[in-house]
Amino acid sequence: MNPWRWLTTPDPDPGFTPRKLLKLFVRVLIFALLASLLSAVLRAAGLGKYLDTWWGTLLFVLVLYVPLARFLTVDTFVPRRLAQNRTAQQRGGARGTGKAVTSSAERRKERNRYAGVRKGPPRGSGGRR
Structure with missing residues (x-):
């Protein structure tokens, strides 16, 4: 190197x-x-x-x-995004797929990330019958 x-x-x-x-x-x-x-x-x-x-x-x-x-200070202060990627890599992938294993709290946080954002109208069978 x-x-x-x-x-x-x-x-x-x-x-x-x-x-x-x-x-x-x-x-x-x-x-x-x-x-x-x-x-x-x-x-x-x-x-x-x-x-x-x-x-x-x-x-x-x-x-x-x-x-x-x-x-x-290259090693002293690691950016937050880089630190999260490292911890996900150290935990290993989800059954070898390369995806990071997340806890239920992390999944809930990601699911509720856009809570309160206006959504469009229902799609599919949401019209008049």
Whole structure:
């Protein structure tokens, strides 16, 4: 697998597995290396006196962290839809059909999803006789 793809795809296993901790360590190491390199470049460019102020440090952290926040939290916050798909896959399919096994509460929730939505007129034998 491509190392970049390995770092940027969420780990399917729940909890903090050794693989997930290794990925987190590598991400933090890359982030620290990038921050140090960028700081050294800015200091070499003569901006060190501004980086030493509180507002310079704040700007540096915000400019560096905000774009990389998603990169650092790939495994931490899994989107709800992706998490539901994972739990359905872990439970297995319904008799090998590939459909997720749902509880009665989930089926009832899905059935009542459109409750209260206006429906069309009855079809078929609903007319005059």
